[in-house]
Ligand SMILES: NC(=O)C1=CN([C@@H]2O[C@H](COP(=O)(O)OP(=O)(O)OC[C@H]3O[C@@H](n4cnc5c(N)ncnc54)[C@H](OP(=O)(O)O)[C@@H]3O)[C@@H](O)[C@H]2O)C=CC1
């Protein structure tokens with residue numbers, strides 16, 4: 249039985265609790281949220297994981313695993329201290345590692361704690377193939393992310409474009425994965441994940457599009473190197489609770505937890 253604490257109880261967190269509510273091998277003891285979210289999270293947790301507590305931090309408790317489903321700030325706030333104290337962690341807000349030095353600090357914290365932090369694949373596939381390909385050497389990795397125009401609300405794209413008036417797919421960002429993840433912390437985690445598995449945050453090329461006709465979050469990757477090449481297109485269904493986030497992200501967290509908790513892992 250795996251005792252898990254989870255950070256965040258929004259679209260992903262609630263989706264994870266829902267899918268694992270009948271799994272006796274994965275037990276949620278604590279859900280961590282900011283003070284303003286305590287009431288909402290309390291209602292969700294009472295419904296989906298009635299044995300779990302809701303709180304502002306680990307407060308000295310030691311789960312087998314701490315899983316982050318919250319946002320970039322949670323890495324600094326909760327994951328680094330947990331790793332330092334020897335608690336294994338999983339991270340879905342991989343774009344946080346676009347901040348210079350944070351990837352190294354995470355690694356050092358895990359080393360000091362004698363534990364490991366796992367970056368989850370989230371809304372994208374083929375991370376295994378890309379990470380293996382990078383061993384042989386990669387020449388180029390190009391990522392194009394296309395989301396419905398509404399998914400870019402409350403982002404810098406809203407300042408530069410009239411999202412409601414777009415009549416065709418429009419490039420709202422072109423540059424490095426590091427810059428994409430920094431500017432679009434809720435929309436470009438995939439760009440960071442592909443970079444960390446592949447060519448790095450500064451050499452992975454990214455294009456982001458707002459598409460008024462799109463109903464899916466479409467992720468396209470083209471990679472070339474010593475291994476040969478691959479092209480991947482994922483058509484992710486957005487979550488009703490947060491149209492910026494694809495449903496596969498929830499399934500990826502559940503898969504990772506299942507792999508830790510169950511005897512057979514795939
Ligand atoms: N790797 C990937 O492919 C993907 C990664 N993501 C990442 O996952 C994150 C969560 O996504 P989603 O569930 O859709 O977002 P939501 O906004 O629906 O939920 C986020 C939840 O986390 C809480 N939260 C925010 N900051 C903190 C913090 N510092 N400590 C504790 N809790 C916190 C929020 O509380 P409050 O309501 O008070 O803000 C809310 O409960 C995204 O921000 C993104 O970084 C998302 C999609 C894909």
Ligand SMILES: O=C([O-])CC(=O)C(=O)O
Nearest residue numbers: 371435436437438493494
């Ligand atoms: O969920 C998605 O489709 C991808 C996403 O938001 C991200 O990369 O941050």
